[in-house]
Amino acid sequence: MTRPPLLQSLSFLVCLCLANSSVVFAEQPANTTEPLWPAGIPGVELTGDGDVPSLIITKAESDTPTAAVVILPGGGYGGHAMGHEGHEFAAWFHSMGMSSAICTYRLRGKGNDGKGYGHPAPMQDAQRAIQTLRARAKELNIDPNRIGVIGFSAGGHLCSTVSTHFAEANEASEDPVQRVSSRPDFSILCYAVLSLGKPHTHKGSQRNLLGVNPAPELLASLDTPTQVSAKTPPTFLFHTAQDTAVPVENSLLYYRACVEHKVPVEMHLFNDGSHGLGLAKKVDGANQWPALCQTWLTRLGMVKP
Template identity: 35%
Template structure:
């Protein structure tokens, strides 16, 4: 990685020394999003959360929001929850029994209209922890819900989350440098946006955690929304992120394929060519932009899989291999 490892670790230690005054990690945190329905037996459910902004997000709301969780599954053994109206953005923590020293921040999708809890959040978090990774599932604010920060709303949450993970690395037995990002669909857009604009000044520093880098060790946008070009953009995500009539400059600023810096982290890309929701051209363009900058990129395009396959909808198809391909790849770059 191109940021100075000594600076990062020294900053982490300095932040930890200031932690009692800056961030009270023992303070009561907002519970995970949930419903009243009983959860399937035998599946680990998170109980540990980290609020991103103890004094509230650095933005104003146009109108009052109420956090709402909906259950979309009728199968009592399979949950498919989604949340919207998040006003207290937070991470839900999944700890492995035997930490391998690496962490992954997961940004679920939902078209920037909602955030999927189970399919692209908790399920992949459980898969990661079973393999030694500490997983942090991020419930970010949605840019179309009236925040004054507009299209920078979710990125501010993602940057802050990465910095908090590093700030609290000792609490989770992780190396503060080895923190990756993984995102799905619109959460893949957020993951790719963080991979390119990790240093963009989208909020004002407020405490010791903000002295740390928000750059992921590596980024894995999975079937991601990337381009805001109307020809291939996911229309709903584009409208909720940028509004109904964005300028060409605004489209470019929020298309990760057009904002790749020379120092971007390595990327792992996965997409199904029969995706009828987010065209595969989104991933193809991001790959081309990364290659043009000389950024290491591993790309897997599958003939079949559709959109939103995650783990459960990939079973029995060649695309089912993608998590193991990711795990093999991260070992080659010194992360796994």
């Protein structure tokens, strides 16, 4: 059946618009990469692949200071999922008028002559990333009181760690970055590894972070649902029931801890979708979470309505 000329023209325009929108979405905004510890990393003298954590900074275009977020990709503390949990989110935040910095924190992968890095190296790097954005707020056109953090899977555990363990400001430090606090102003946890030492713990992430037989007190200190306090920043959680790699119990316990400590918290759970969804563009139901998160950020005053 031949379509009338008008319908043919409309179909062509719809296809053209869809194609153009996908191209725009796929485009990555300009960014700069710089070392996280330019004056030297505490306790590290090596400079090989994996030894030097970096910040990949994407600045929003604005006449006034914007909110910003540190992005912590997942990867089981053994790698970085830089695509769907890194650069795609830098572009997403940029589209909302927010600046971002992907932090390639040290982990149990490359580096340290092949031995890798466990705790506290990832935490130190993530704390430093937040402090860097805050200390350089004027230079980067960032509001120092609107700096948050987002993490995925094991990166979500790291996100929850820096949301419950803070590097306090040291005003006497010679390093200007250490003169400001690492406490984030908001926290976004996506299908995050949150519980350690529990039946629903992601064992690979725990092993990479803490080794085979961690001390009980160290394990307990990084079981982050038990570390939530009134100082924990406003939190957004996203998870799916079908996630068998990191069970939804991780998010449920963290949510309950936030409620108990009167931390503003919002959680969205979906049935469908396996682990590592990122923006979940192809999963019905779960693909609603980015819009819900954007609405939450707007209510917090991080994004303009």
